[in-house]
Every structure is written in structure tokens, then in C-alpha cells.
Amino acid sequence: MDSIIEQQRQAHEDIERLEQAIVDMMLQDLSKHRYKLIREQKIDSLLDQIQTRSKLILDLGRDESGLRHVEMDSIAEHQFTEFYSRLGNIRSHNRRNPDVAVHPPEIEYVKYMRNPEEIEEQQKARMARENALAMGEDALEIPFEDNLPAEQTFVSEEDEHRLDTMFSGEERLGRYVDLNEQHELYLNVRDAQRLSYLDYLAQFGKFELYPRKLKTSLQYAAYLDSLRGYFDGFFARAMPLFDLPKTTAEAKDKFADAWAAGTVLGWEASDDDHKLLCTVCNKQFEKETTFNAHMNSRKHQKAAARSEDGNASSDKQDAQKQAGDKKAEKEREAAWSESLIRTHILVLADKIRDTRSNVERRQALTEEERKQEVDEEEPEFEEDNEDKDEQIYNPLNLPMGWDGKPIPYWLYKLHGLGVKFSCEVCGNAIYRGRKAYEKHFQESRHATNMRRLGIPNTRQFHGMVAIGEAQSLWERIQKEKKQVVASTDTFEEYEDSEGNVFNKKTYFDLKRQGLI
Structure with missing residues (x-):
């Protein structure tokens, strides 16, 4: 040890x-x-x-x-x-x-x-x-390393698999939020407004619009717990470096001050709450008509008479007080959940906005277009499987489309994929079509090879695929810059007190020596 x-x-x-x-x-x-x-x-x-x-x-x-x-x-x-x-x-x-x-x-x-x-x-x-x-084509050696270690980078197969199973299809690896389950819980809340999923995303954080009677139900409490649990899990999965405990602590301090002052949004204290409160029966009423009917009821009059005579048992008063305290605690918990969810919504405002845009866009797509979109989204590199049971007939050697089949020949000719372009900077890589050829100048592979040559990958070098041409142009650019600096010292003229004219360099040299 x-x-x-x-x-x-x-x-x-x-x-x-x-x-x-x-x-x-x-x-x-x-x-x-x-x-x-x-x-x-x-x-x-x-x-x-x-x-x-x-x-x-x-x-x-x-x-x-x-x-x-x-x-x-x-x-x-x-x-x-x-x-x-x-x-x-x-x-x-x-x-x-x-x-x-x-x-x-x-x-x-x-x-x-x-x-x-x-x-x-x-x-x-x-x-x-x-x-x-x-394929029997003339291909020179493309540079790559053969002695790569077994675990090359911080990205392992376990990380890839865990990432694929960590998010739902709607979340797209944390780009969007998926509140479909919470939307279903919201629709099951009694007296809740019937909203579509798109409208729900626009106003699910506006809890002040919900009546206070709705907020005391068990269904509403379960709905808030689901929202809180989802956002906590989403931060852990999609934003693991976000300091969630610090944000929660700050939100809790602000809520405590606002609750003590009675200024929590949607839970503001009002005089009507005390006017419609029956202290004898310990009941709160929302409408004045219901409150008046209760005050005139026989049950209330009997309770009031017992209270005046002092016959009300202390156990019943204690039970009423405990029920009131329990209700107040339930309201405070609901208000705190709403306040915390509002804080999460502010942090995730961009993702929620992008989610609404994505949902609105996907509603206009057909089922086939949605499937195609999922297949084409950020394709991952996979090695070809040599043991394929199904052989695809492709005598013209056409490129494969998104469905794994050769693209139509007219599309092949339209995009000029039959024309091949070679780039010596990229290790004599072959690019099919003008579009792929022009695009590769902005890709990381070409930029990295240019940096290895000591040449910046600027717009001036786009279109140059020969290493010698790129180096010659870079030398000429550097030489022109030096000539511009030298010409500034040569052609700028200065005149001394005696009327003699010198160029800039000669003038300052003589002046430093004290000759003029």
C-alpha cells in the first residue's frame, strides 16, 4: 500500500x-x-x-x-x-x-x-x-496515419452509444426540448385551457394566467413536478457544465423575498382574499355570491353560534389551523415550483424558441420528408461492410443517394458529378462535381493542409490546388508587401531648411546624425 x-x-x-x-x-x-x-x-x-x-x-x-x-x-x-x-x-x-x-x-x-x-x-x-x-481508378496515396492507438480520442464507442440513447428523437441531441409528456399532463389538469402543443410551447411558463383554484389540485402539482424534473434532467444531459445549483440558490433567495412581500407573480396578496374568507369555518371563496350564500347557510350560523358560546372544541380549532397551515404550505410549494420553472425558461429561452420554430416547420412536412430529414441529419462516418447480402445494380458507378440507392442519371449529369477534380494540397483527393470541389476549400481538411504549408487559407488561394502554385503566390504576396513598405521610404520626399530635397529614409538618417 x-x-x-x-x-x-x-x-x-x-x-x-x-x-x-x-x-x-x-x-x-x-x-x-x-x-x-x-x-x-x-x-x-x-x-x-x-x-x-x-x-x-x-x-x-x-x-x-x-x-x-x-x-x-x-x-x-x-x-x-x-x-x-x-x-x-x-x-x-x-x-x-x-x-x-x-x-x-x-x-x-x-x-x-x-x-x-x-x-x-x-x-x-x-x-x-x-x-x-x-474501383481501379488512378489514385495516389492519400496521407493518413496507420499506427493510430486503439482509443484515438476522448470520443469512445460507449460515449456514442450513450449519447444516442440519452435524448429523445424530438430533442435532437439537446438542440430542442421535448415537452410532449408535460403537455399531456397539462391537458389532464382540471379546468385547464385546451391548447395545442405549439401554443403550449408559447405560454406554458405564464403561470399567472392560471386561476388559483386550479393550482391547489393534485394534478397541477404533479404537472409542476414533471416540468421541474424534466428541466433538471435536460440541464444534466444537454448542458452538463451549466452551474444549476448556483442558479437554483439565487432563484430561491429571490423567491423568499418576493413571497414575504406578497409580490410573487400570480400569487399577489389582495384585499379580496380577506373579504371572501370565512374565519369561523376557515374557508376561502372565490366569488362573492358563493361567499354570501355560505354566510346565510344554516351550517355557518350554527358554527358561528357555537363559537360565540365558547362551545367549539379546541381540537376542532387546532384541526382547522393545521388545515390552513397545510394549505398555505402547499400554495408556497406550488409558487416556488412556478418561480423555479420560470428561471429555467429564461435560461433555455433560445432552445425553446428554436423548438417552436422546428415544430411549426415539421408540421408542414409529410411523413416521408420527416424520415428523409432524420436520415440526412449529420450523417456519421461508417466503414463499408464487405459482407453485404444485397448487391445493388450500379453499372454506371453512380453515387448513392439518401435512400442507399444510386441517384438518377439525369441528376448525376445535372450536377456534373462525372467531372472529377483533384487537389494536390489535400493529398490528391478526388472531388466529384464543381460544387463539392468549390466547397472543399472551406473545409477543415484543406485549411489544415494549408496551415501545414505555412500559407493562410484566404480567398486569394481558393481555386489553387497545386502546392507549387500556392507557395509561389504566397511568396509574391510577401514580396509585394515588402516593396510597398520600401516604396514608402523611397518615394516620400522631405525638404530641409536650405531647400535640399531628400527621400524619407535619407532625410531621417541625416537628421539623426545632426547633419541637417
Whole structure:
């Protein structure tokens, strides 16, 4: 077992490596929403590990058992003896376990330094080369790394599978919210306004529009609990780095002040509440007609007579008081849930607005168009399966469409996919059609290769696919910039007090020497 000092040192080292892993991931320029979300979840997990190790360091530093103090005294008194004793234990352990491979700790964190999108580009390049060779085309070697580690980046297969099962189809990996279940619960609330799902998304946070009588029902309480639970889970899944406890604490403080002042939206105190309250029967009425009818009823008159005669039992009064306190507590809980949900809605305002736009757009689509949209949304890279049971007849070697079948020949000719363009900067990659060829100049693969050549990927270099041409143009641009600077010093003229004319450089040189 490691010593206490070694445990502290190891914890400090782990914290530094975890912090560096977080920095490495944050510096990666990711464009896909899937990878960004996995990165946030990984960072959240690493932060939890940092907190765990920090707590261990604090516990060991307190030294409640006194073992750390004993170990420090032993090292101070017997330095060499303690050193050789521990060295002997290490050698003995290695002799007993010769087959145990010891990996350096930094190997575990190498995966956090690699960009998953760059690895994906390398895999695509490998597949493009293999497909080109299989089809008998002239394809030069496309650069990629063959000795990639088993776990290349922070994105693993488990992360991909967990991400696919974490969100519903309507949420689209956290881009939108899915309140269909809460909409159903809302429709089951008694006396609730009948709203479509689109209208519900527009005003589900306007709780002040609901009557207070509706808010005391069990169905409404279950509806609020469902909303709170959904938003808490959505923050954990789609926004794992959001500081939800801090936001909840701030909202709770504001609510406590507003509730004490009677200014909570939808729960404002009014004089009518006291006017329509029967103190004898401890009942609150919403309408004045109902209140007047109750005051004239025989039941109320008997209760009032018993109260005046002092015959009312203390148990009944205590029961009424407890019922009133319970009702007040239920109202306060409902008001707090509404206030917290409003806070969540403010934070997720953009996603809720995008959800309404997406629902409105999808309502205008047919079932086939919706299915096509799901299939085409952010397609993931998959390796071809050589053992296909179904062989597709494609004698003209046409590209595959979204349905897995060759596209029509007229569409192939319309987009000019028969014309192939090669880019030497991208490793002689082949692009079918002018559109794909023009688009690739803005893609990360071409930009990365241009940076490797030391050339900025600006508009001036679009259309240049030869490395020599791009380097020549870059040299000419740099040379022209130097000439512009030199011409400024040469052609700008200055005149001294005697009327002699010099260029800018000569004039300031003579002036610094005191000759003019």
C-alpha cells in the first residue's frame, strides 16, 4: 500500500493531468454538435474527479488518524533506511509480478489531445483511397496515419452509444426540448385551457394566467413536478457544465423575498382574499355570491353560534389551523415550483424558441420528408461492410443517394458529378462535381493542409490546388508587401531648411546624425 505522502503526491499529479486534459479538449476547434456535447460531458466527469482528489488531499492533510505525522517523523529520523526499505518493497513487488505491464500515467491522457474530427478526416481519406483502388481508378496515396492507438480520442464507442440513447428523437441531441409528456399532463389538469402543443410551447411558463383554484389540485402539482424534473434532467444531459445549483440558490433567495412581500407573480396578496374568507369555518371563496350564500347557510350560523358560546372544541380549532397551515404550505410549494420553472425558461429561452420554430416547420412536412430529414441529419462516418447480402445494380458507378440507392442519371449529369477534380494540397483527393470541389476549400481538411504549408487559407488561394502554385503566390504576396513598405521610404520626399530635397529614409538618417 502506498504511503500517505505518496497518496498526496499522486493526487496532486492527477489533478494537474486532469486540468491539462480539460485545457487540451477546450482548445480543440470542433464544428459538430455531437462532439461538442461529448466534450462537455467528459469535462464534467473530469471536474468530478478533480473534486474527489481534492477532497482526498484535504482529508489526508487534516491527519485525523495521526499516521501522516508518524510517517513524516520516520522519514526525518531514518532517511536512508526508509528509502532503501521502500525501494526493496518495490523490487520485491516487481519480482512477484513480472508479467504486469506498467504504463506511464501520461499515456492515459494522450486521447484528450487528439481532435476527433481530424481523426475522422483521416479515416475518410483511408476509405477514399481503398475505394479508389477497388474501383481501379488512378489514385495516389492519400496521407493518413496507420499506427493510430486503439482509443484515438476522448470520443469512445460507449460515449456514442450513450449519447444516442440519452435524448429523445424530438430533442435532437439537446438542440430542442421535448415537452410532449408535460403537455399531456397539462391537458389532464382540471379546468385547464385546451391548447395545442405549439401554443403550449408559447405560454406554458405564464403561470399567472392560471386561476388559483386550479393550482391547489393534485394534478397541477404533479404537472409542476414533471416540468421541474424534466428541466433538471435536460440541464444534466444537454448542458452538463451549466452551474444549476448556483442558479437554483439565487432563484430561491429571490423567491423568499418576493413571497414575504406578497409580490410573487400570480400569487399577489389582495384585499379580496380577506373579504371572501370565512374565519369561523376557515374557508376561502372565490366569488362573492358563493361567499354570501355560505354566510346565510344554516351550517355557518350554527358554527358561528357555537363559537360565540365558547362551545367549539379546541381540537376542532387546532384541526382547522393545521388545515390552513397545510394549505398555505402547499400554495408556497406550488409558487416556488412556478418561480423555479420560470428561471429555467429564461435560461433555455433560445432552445425553446428554436423548438417552436422546428415544430411549426415539421408540421408542414409529410411523413416521408420527416424520415428523409432524420436520415440526412449529420450523417456519421461508417466503414463499408464487405459482407453485404444485397448487391445493388450500379453499372454506371453512380453515387448513392439518401435512400442507399444510386441517384438518377439525369441528376448525376445535372450536377456534373462525372467531372472529377483533384487537389494536390489535400493529398490528391478526388472531388466529384464543381460544387463539392468549390466547397472543399472551406473545409477543415484543406485549411489544415494549408496551415501545414505555412500559407493562410484566404480567398486569394481558393481555386489553387497545386502546392507549387500556392507557395509561389504566397511568396509574391510577401514580396509585394515588402516593396510597398520600401516604396514608402523611397518615394516620400522631405525638404530641409536650405531647400535640399531628400527621400524619407535619407532625410531621417541625416537628421539623426545632426547633419541637417
